[in-house]
Amino acid sequence: MLGSLDARIPAGSLDSKWTDHKFSMRLVNPNNKRRFDVIVVGSGLAGASAAASLGELGYRVKVLTYHDSPRRAHSIAAQGGINAAKNYQNDGDSVYRLFYDTIKGGDYRAREANVYRLAEVSVDIIDQATAQGVPFAREYGGLLDNRSFGGAQVSRTFYARGQTGQQLLLGAYSALMRQVAAGTVELNTRSEMLELVMHDGRAVGVVTRDLITGEIVPHSAHAVVLATGGYGNVYFLSTNAKMCNVTAAWRAHRKGALFANPCYTQIHPTCIPASDDFQSKLTLMSESLRNDGRIWVPVAHEDGREPHEIPDADRDYFLERKYPAFGNLVPRDVASRNAKTVVDEGRGVGPLRNGVYLDFSGAVARDGEAVIRAKYGNLFDMYERITGEDPYTVPMRIYPATHYTMGGLWVDYELMSNVPGLFVLGEANFSDHGANRLGASALMQGLADGYFVLPYTIGNYLSDFLGDPALGTSEPVFADAEQAVADEMNRWLSIGGTRSVDHYHRELGKLVWDYIGMARNKTGLEKAISEIPALRDEYLRNVRVLGSADTLNQSLEKAGRVADLFELGELMARDALAREESCGGHFREEHQTEEGEAMRDDENFTHVAAWEWNGEGTPQTRHREELEFENVELSQRSYK
Amino acid sequence: MSSEINLTLQVWRQPGPQAEGRFVTYEASGISTDASFLEMLDIVNERLIENGEEPIVFESDCREGICGTCGLMINGQAHGPQKSTATCQLHMRSFKDGDHIVIEPWRATSFPVLRDLAVDRRAMDAIIASGGYISVNTGAAPDANLTPVPKETADTAFDAAACIGCGACVAACPNSAAQLFTAAKVQHLNLLPQGQAQRWARTEAMVETMEEFFGSCTNHGECEEACPKDIPIDFIAWTNRDYIKAKVKNRKLAG
Amino acid sequence: MAQTVSRVSTPPPVRSEPRVRLPWPLSIYQTAVGKKWVMGLTGAALLGFIVVHMIGNLHLYEGPLEIHEYAETLRDLGTKIIPRTWLLWAMRFGLIAAFGLHIHSAYSLSRMSMAADQRYPGGRNYIAANFASRTMRWTGPIIGLYLFYHLADLTWGWFNPDFVRGDPYHNVSESLGSIPVAILYIVANVALAVHIFHGTWSMFQSLGVNSPRYNHLRRYLAGGLAGIILVGNLSFPIFVQAGVIDDNGRSIVEELQQHEAAEGEEN
Known part of the structure; x- marks a missing residue:
């Protein structure tokens, strides 16, 4: 029914596409903007920036977030920084280089036009954030400081100590609250979207559940914007916040929105290893640590010595050894996979032998402890709080953990999904990072989408509906969706099983980590495809959700989210199985070079896989969007 | 090094904003000192669910001390005994075997309790x-x-x-x-x-x-x-x- | 005044807008931070008075005539320009106003905080708050009551049968010679010192006098002032009890005045 997917990429040369397209898109005049209702679900960088910008333009915006305050969205936890092609350091950066690095870093699985636009608007983001009062790091001359970040050979990363995400989000949040006070944005906190409402094939609203009272509330609008983040919590243990989930995107998928490249997940190389079974999440240590820390494991298997007792000759600085040019700064997927290799070899360190050392003794000796403290003090403190060890004297232990998901709802060049009226921003869409995201690019993409792309493209869609009021919430489509939510709540409460939601989530996470983790193979993926639905069936029969639906009930909230993660996990396995190549974060053991590097199959897989929901129990249909590279020549990534 | 400790928790339970609240005592046994404070509560909640009791409502999200969602009054101290540390980053190595821990929600008239330990x-x-x-x-x-x-x-x-x-x-x-x-x-x-x-x-x-x-x-x-x-x-x-x-x-x- | 931001739904405010909006700058006093400013400024004025009062009282140790002359000098202040005692009365009115405002701001801010605060049934574990900061709402009223007694005792002579107007030495030694009164003075002055200890430090914060390089000095200053005032003020009841200040019930000033009066008649 869909045919081949058309991303509606404008014609013209790469560097003029966005400029030309902005001119050719239809506008909504200022007086008419206030006649359009837009729902924004999610209040992270993408959602808050979009809602604030749309509010400033004069649209009537409604923000829905399940948090108690928009400021708590998980964008806040990003530590390292945000890329922008400002070339303030005069080291050869340019829009084209940022574009090129992003395409290459994404292993040639992203759309050229989208990525170029992202690089173009990146410079505006820094201007906007600075004007909002985001306290980026500065040089003594008062100008902005930059640092280099994993996978880049130029210093283009702007940062705010180890809290860049928090500071950028507070900027977007402040802009949002300004619009709330101005009356252009209506803020609904503790409202979780549980259904997308469709009418005549278009997205016309959503249904939410009030997490405090359980009230089921319909919301109608001319367009719905999802900015609901990624699905890394399918692994249970990830660096994502506890509440992160796929539900909003998944409910849209179930209503017809295509889910693209679900198997592209990013494993972050520098997280604190799990210490025991009760571990509830993994904590990321900023990738910037790799600028000064050296990664090593003992040469000997099961070397029982303390790190300081191991002489240099008995240490294997495996990244420096294998990748002399990039050393410890190789891209995330390369660093992660190499760590997995040495741990699988039995050379892991720490009580559970599940980590590698990240050693700062050289940097402390070279620069002095004060310099290292100034750069990484808060990260070192955090490490010590969690592990009880002092990283100034004892090497940190790190191990990869799921961090970011490149896959997400399919969107076209205008960030609209295949469902008309449904726009998807930030990590929730699949658009800009291909098969692997570069460090410090997530914040860039979220803000680019929200501040500088959606505010233009949404007008192009809305201008068709001038004069049409939004569908009333008394229409049957809303009543049906509300009923579906009520039924779902009753279903969870009436199962009356024996195990908690978290128990099943943890079990699901283990399956997904084992079979669809850092390295995948056919056998494992086939197992996942049979075991995940089996566990899901048990979940639906045996989960225990206590209490009622008319109060704050955290088990009930989680029950639906975990059910969606089950379905997503299965789709990830199907996607990973169908993609018979290795690219970026998707590493198929069958497809590797003799040196163990990822081997792409450009002939057969230079495309986006976008999956169409076919109803419960029926596998999704795989659609393709061919990727055309007119400006960049596909090459094997090499960081040697 | 990690070890296991046994604790007695006195937790504020309040079914809803208008309802009366009270302290309920729970034994938290066999808690690893490597667990975070919230992981300790996760464990208690798992056991409550197993026993058919509604789990303790407490809020948290990032669990790395940056989102500001969590926050408990622990033994009369906001975020507990460790300085410069949010509740989620507080680890059980700050406590001793046999400790009695009183856990309350934030309290202020403009922070009404929504349920148990969650406030508005x-x-x-x-x-x-x-x-x-x-x-x-x-x-x-x-x-x-x-x-x-x-x-x-x-x-x-x-x-x-x-x-x-x-x-x-x-x-x-x-x-x-x-x-x-x-x-x-x-x-x-x-x-x-x-x-x-x-x-x-x-x-x-x-x-x-x-x-x-x-x-x-x-x-x-x-x-x-x-x-x-x-x-x-x-x-x-x-x-x-x-x-x-x-x-x-x-x-x-x-x- | 700020607009109530009705567009962010919140629990109901604990403090409502004032019924009558006073004209500027009185409207500043209608806000809590404004009241804290007034409390800080009046506190500074009262503190200045307390220091000067304590130092002046040290004339007691010079003898009955010297303290008497000191008291007369205060009444004589400004006599070259304005009638006698006018300046003293102006200062008294100033002090009364400062005292009134200090109490009113404290009272209304306490009410505001009590409305905003909820008790912890499990108790609080104080880390930074000290005895002084936590007892301001107790030491304040103690000082107020003591001040009333102090005036009634040594200015108006209500409680002292041997009261002689204009003879501080006699009055002090008569009053503080009684053990219960001496104890009352000691307790009240300890409360005063405790109040000053937190009040002085707090004043810097409330008035926004804050410069990280010098901030540590504020605690020293608070401690120093409280200590000096404590030692100075406690010396009076203690030395009266020890017999150092004692006129054996005979008012030298009274005798002097009778003598002067007699001489006047003779002339």
Whole structure:
């Protein structure tokens, strides 16, 4: 029914596409903007920036977030920084280089036009954030400081100590609250979207559940914007916040929105290893640590010595050894996979032998402890709080953990999904990072989408509906969706099983980590495809959700989210199985070079896989969007 | 090294905003000292669910001390005994075998309890909405390097901007004053050159919105001790100064 | 006044807008931070008075005539310009106003905080708050009551049968010679010192006098002032009890005045 997917990429040369397209898109005049209702679900960088910008333009915006305050969205936890092609350091950066690095870093699985636009608007983001009062790091001359970040050979990363995400989000949040006070944005906190409402094939609203009272509330609008983040919590243990989930995107998928490249997940190389079974999440240590820390494991298997007792000759600085040019700064997927290799070899360190050392003794000796403290003090403190060890004297232990998901709802060049009226921003869409995201690019993409792309493209869609009021919430489509939510709540409460939601989530996470983790193979993926639905069936029969639906009930909230993660996990396995190549974060053991590097199959897989929901129990249909590279020549990534 | 400890918890349970609350005692046995405080509560909750009892409602999200969602009064101290540490980053190695731990929600009239240990903190959003921003529409910003900001100024502004909005300052304050939160937000923007245009309007509006919801500062300094981000009360003094200046300047500007 | 931000739904405010909006600058006093300013400024004025009062009282140790002359000098202040005692009365009115405002601001801010605060049934564990900061609402009223007694005792002579107007030495030694009164003075002055210890430090915060380089000095200053005032003021009841200040019930000033009166008649 869909045919081949058309991303509606404008014609013209790469560097003029966005400029030309902005001119050719239809506008909504200022007086008419206030006649359009837009729902924004999610209040992270993408959602808050979009809602604030749309509010400033004069649209009537409604923000829905399940948090108690928009400021708590998980964008806040990003530590390292945000890329922008400002070339303030005069080291050869340019829009084209940022574009090129992003395409290459994404292993040639992203759309050229989208990525170029992202690089173009990146410079505006820094201007906007600075004007909002985001306290980026500065040089003594008062100008902005930059640092280099994993996978880049130029210093283009702007940062705010180890809290860049928090500071950028507070900027977007402040802009949002300004619009709330101005009356252009209506803020609904503790409202979780549980259904997308469709009418005549278009997205016309959503249904939410009030997490405090359980009230089921319909919301109608001319367009719905999802900015609901990624699905890394399918692994249970990830660096994502506890509440992160796929539900909003998944409910849209179930209503017809295509889910693209679900198997592209990013494993972050520098997280604190799990210490025991009760571990509830993994904590990321900023990738910037790799600028000064050296990664090593003992040469000997099961070397029982303390790190300081191991002489240099008995240490294997495996990244420096294998990748002399990039050393410890190789891209995330390369660093992660190499760590997995040495741990699988039995050379892991720490009580559970599940980590590698990240050693700062050289940097402390070279620069002095004060310099290292100034750069990484808060990260070192955090490490010590969690592990009880002092990283100034004892090497940190790190191990990869799921961090970011490149896959997400399919969107076209205008960030609209295949469902008309449904726009998807930030990590929730699949658009800009291909098969692997570069460090410090997530914040860039979220803000680019929200501040500088959606505010233009949404007008192009809305201008068709001038004069049409939004569908009333008394229409049957809303009543049906509300009923579906009520039924779902009753279903969870009436199962009356024996195990908690978290128990099943943890079990699901283990399956997904084992079979669809850092390295995948056919056998494992086939197992996942049979075991995940089996566990899901048990979940639906045996989960225990206590209490009622008319109060704050955290088990009930989680029950639906975990059910969606089950379905997503299965789709990830199907996607990973169908993609018979290795690219970026998707590493198929069958497809590797003799040196163990990822081997792409450009002939057969230079495309986006976008999956169409076919109803419960029926596998999704795989659609393709061919990727055309007119400006960049596909090459094997090499960081040697 | 990790070891296992046994604890007695006295947890505030309250079924809803209007309902009466009370302390309920739970034994938490075999807790690893490597567990975080919230993981300890996760374990207790798992056991409660197994026994058919409703789990303890407490809020958390990032569990790495930055989102500000979590926050418990632990033995009468906001975020517990470890300084500069949010509840989620507090680990059980701060406790001893046999310890008795009293766990309560944040308490202030403007932080009503929603259920058990979860409270409503929207009054803090109202303070931000009243002026905690620099009015710059998307696209209207000049080049980021147009205005140099002295490094010291940027660093001090950052110290204020580090606030995670958890509400521990209010919870810890015997007056339930939100002075530290408000001052951090006001000074973050007031210190920066970008924030000067709205400095006086912002200060007046935010302070007066704060006063609608929270108590009056008596300079105990409890907030500074409770703050997981070590925000100093110096910002409160600076905000007090800015406020009186604002009262003069805003009158002049209004003509 | 700030607009109530009704667009962010919140729990109901604990403090409502004032019924009558006073004209500027009185409207500043209608806000909590404004009241804290007034409390800080009046506290500073009262503190200045307390220091000067304590130092002046040290004339007691010079003898009855010297303290008497000191008291007369105070009444004589400004006599070259304005009638006698006018300046003293102006200062008294100033002090009364400062005292009134200090109490009113404290009372209304306490009410505001009590409305905003909720008790912890499990108790609080104070870390930074000290005895002084936590007892301001107790030491304040103690000082107020003591001040009333102090005036009634040594200025108006209500409780002292041997009261002689204009003879501080006699009155002090008569009053503080009684053990219960001496104890009352000691307790009240300890409360005063405790109040001053927190009040002085707190004043800097409330008035926004804060410069990180010098901030540590504020605690020293608070401690120093409280200590000096404590030692100075406690010396009076202690030395009266020890018999150092004692006129054996005979008012030298009274005798002097009778003598002067007699001489006047003779002339």
